[in-house]
Amino acid sequence: MVEDVVRTLGFLCLGSRLRRIGERLQADTQQIVDAAGLGIQAGQYPFLAAIDRAGPLTIGELAQSVGITQPGATRTIGQLLELGLVDMRPAPDDQRRRLVSLTDKGQELVNYSKTTIWPRVAAAVADLCGDLDGPILAQLATIEDGLAAAPLIRRGTTAASRVLSDAEQEEGR
Amino acid sequence: MVEDVVRTLGFLCLGSRLRRIGERLQADTQQIVDAAGLGIQAGQYPFLAAIDRAGPLTIGELAQSVGITQPGATRTIGQLLELGLVDMRPAPDDQRRRLVSLTDKGQELVNYSKTTIWPRVAAAVADLCGDLDGPILAQLATIEDGLAAAPLIRRGTTAASRVLSDAEQEEGR
DNA sequence: CTGAGATATATTACACGTTATATAACAATA
């Protein structure tokens, strides 16, 4: 077996490692989403969730809200337009801004996801790392080992509804 | 100010969030590397470090070692070949395998980086999150806030040598 | 020793992030 250098090098490779774990988590999440038969990418959800929470948002606000750059937001919103999940029209007061809102179809998808997929994913992730504590490198090692032992799709199918609100509290610090 | 949904949604978006932070860390690391005037990408370092630690490795072993897929390893090694930092030749016993080793130039770069850049980066990251403890979501929030307050390049220029060995111990659990 | 399957690497196409820059609309001042 070969040494995992990214893991061995600790803080030096923390960036690579976070990215790597994040990609793995997203891929695992995609499996759960796909299993529900919705034709959507997991990475598109934060955009829908942002509009669902805050009401119609401009491209720039969406970019800020999901934490990526504006061209990335423009592209993803383009995809969601194609899928008929969102609608875009110029803001009435400023023709430069484009207000993006959920279509009925988009709102339905969000409502459905909120009751089924999202709690399921949150519960699986919580099962993976919800009770962890301690230095970050140790937690990451546990998460990596945990994912190797059992992917998200085989985790946490119970107590799902509890988890979302916990997450929000967490952030409220 | 717009709400950060990825942060708000907690475990549900942990994948996106880890990726986002990882990308940010890597971009910050690149600044430090660039400041040293070496014409190398931060993401290429793990490959060099892997060979430096284990001796010549095949493409497949490198992929495993760095934790990416084989096509990614093939591409990065291609770049390092272009840069003259590594050498590749078929394994003597199996013509399918390609053994990748450091050139003199590559070894020099590693030796130099080991004494200057790597401790610098590790120290900056340790300064950012070395003393953190507690649930992972809280730690991530602190890291995000910390990066916003002061990027890596403005962190941890002292006590650098200590950090690398600590990281290795950490992993030894 | 030959043909079938397995394995290692290379190639291709794609996903999704970035930076840099173009374009359109707004704001302000000479």
Place this chain on the structure above:
DNA sequence: TATTGTTATATAACGTGTAATATATCTCAG
């Protein structure tokens, strides 16, 4: 009001990960 600068979005080019597949080499059963 015409010009000049700023702001919002779109587009282009690129980086670096992935999955799917082609190609070359090895292994082994018949």
